[in-house]
Amino acid sequence: MKLDLPRYTERFGAISLHGVQRVYELDSGFNEGRPASEAIRSVGNVEISEIERKMAIVIPIKGERLKLLEGVLSGIPHDCLTIIVSNSPRQPVDRFKLEKEALEQFNRFVGKNTLILHQKDPGLSDALKEVGYNSIFGPDDIVRNGKAEGMVIGMLLAKMAGKDYVGFIDADNYVPGAVNEYVKIFASGIAMSNTPYTMVRISWIYKPKVSESGLYFSKWGRVSEITNQYLNSLVSYYTGFETEVMRTGNSGEHCMSMKLAELLTYSSGFSVEPYEVVDILEEFGGILPTENQDAMDKGIEVMQVETRNPHFHEEKGEDHLKEMFNGSLGCIYHSKICPPRLRDKINEELRGREILQEGREPDMQRNIQSFKSVDIHQFAKILHDRAISFVHSN
Template structure:
């Protein structure tokens, strides 16, 4: 990948926020760039070997709740083979056991793809026990299981990623219609983390246009929901 080096930054306490870095090439080729090796150049090439090294230490956490199985399979299809998918489901168990359907679909896909994976249900009592033992009981509800919510599912995924010894974490939504976009997400995550000077780094992606499916039509919104609300 060929990516622009960060130019401007703002410091808030101990956190450093860099400006948007432009992606020039998703695939920058395999040969070395002597022309671009100058330390004064503003564009950095991240070699495929370094990207693979990051991906082999990365878990991709996929929160899901009653999404279409074909969409989930598409997301799995877009995840590079070296990454570990961790699916955290809060789907219904009755009257139709959607979680069992998700488990069967993932198991079938990963058997053919020869890919390791992890899937867990957010309301699993074993997960609740694990959070109790780690003194994180405020994530539990009155019934002693993990609360509903996407954020809680993401936290479950982080704990599972740590359990499996992963150094890096990426988050992908289960309702993504474009497997190629999932692949791009993770390549960008890996490349920017490879350039990080700190062990405590986070990457967010800003798209020029991010298509959404609304009433069976594609709507090319300028900003995503998180960008509009959080930023």
């Protein structure tokens, strides 16, 4: 893959927030001694393959169409470990059973290394209790509903498998070729990074919408544009200079080094992706004290890379958008480093969109603690013994 080097970087404490980088070639060959341009980084096939072997791709799924899941599976490079964390209904139709059968049928032909687990499995909850990790439990002592909870389970499974990197791809993607590009971008971003604490976030070149006159290739999602605006305002408040560096606030498709992933706290609900950025700013921005001095010394890199493939995904309606607005802006509003005047603007934004009533605050989402201290060997042992839905196929 051939990408340009970051043209602009916003430095915030120990964090380097890189501006959006472009992809020039989806496959740049093997780079057998060919010199690279000063402005372009060519990441060869061998280098990408080596990183893919160390990477897990997590697919959180909740009732998405099986055809879409099969397409996503087909787009993930063969050497990556694929992890499906399902929260699909078990009754009246057992959707998880159908997902597992679709995966098994797919694997008869390709032999992909894959894990699948239902996040409501009591055996999973037992394993989490035994290792003292209960911040993703509901009142019934079972893992609660939520995409963030599924992502955290996926990260624990990736760590259990000894992977160095973990990426996330949503299950509602219509274009397998786009999925393949995302993973190549993840690997290329990691190859370009100068620190073991790295995050690579996807910026979609277009998010097409179906209209009466055909396809309209919009540049931004309706929520993403506003989330980015307020994340940039948060950065600008401390630097004193207005910025537009953050373009991927709601990017479900992103990747982290395990070294970074295990240090972060996470937010439940629809705030999970923007809260990752907020938490990085809080933890490593130099405003609040941190216990992670090694990461402060080596630095955090957040890369954003624009795809060549457009992002086709399922539309989920106005109610879903309102929940995303509330969660995304709410996690900025409730941040420990959010200044009062930015809180006022967020309140005004949500009231103007008729999402928030006068006198009310945005919902505060539950925080999910970091999993760095989890005894992963003990977790793996109990999970294998007690989780009925856990299947490892290859």
